[in-house]
Amino acid sequence: MSKNKPKETIEYVIRLQDKERQLLDDLLMSYRIQSLDIVGLLKILEDPSRVVQIAYGIATALEIIGIETGFPIPTVVDVFDYLKQKETAVPGKSILELLQTLWTSGGYPGGY
Numbered sequence: 001m002s003k004n005k006p007k008e009t010i011e012y013v014i015r016l017q018d019k020e021r022q023l024l025d026d027l028l029m030s031y032r033i034q035s036l037d038i039v040g041l042l043k044i045l046e047d048p049s050r051v052v053q054i055a056y057g058i059a060t061a062l063e064i065i066g067i068e069t070g071f072p073i074p075t076v077v078d079v080f081d082y083l084k085q086k087e088t089a090v091p092g093k094s095i096l097e098l099l100q101t102l103w104t105s106g107g108y109p110g111g112y
Contacts, residue, residue, distance in 0.1 A: 016024065044050050052073075059071035063078070074082075 044054075056071070056073060056075070059069040059073075060075040060077065062069050063071075063075050069075075
């Protein structure tokens with residue numbers, strides 16, 4: 001059996017005002033919260049390395065948007081700050097150069 005093509009297409013448009021949008025956003029947020037797998041989240045948090053990875057990711061995201069976290073492990077933003085300081089630092093020997101001098105001289109100056 002062949003199907004005939006439709007002769008017309010009817011399109012309905014639903015427009016929401018601010019209040020209806022807010023109610024829909026609240027409904028979607030509650031649906032997302034209900035769909036969370038709490039047991040799965042707790043299993044992830046049992047592994048300490050995963051907890052550090054999550055905390056590092058959060059700290060990096062916060063520092064990218066400008067909130068200083070004081071996270072003990074340097075984040076990507078800290079590396080950029082370090083490189084900026086290094087460009088404006090007073091020229092002199094770097095720590096690597098000092099260590100190479102100590103290694104080749106057999107000790108520190110004035111030492112034994």
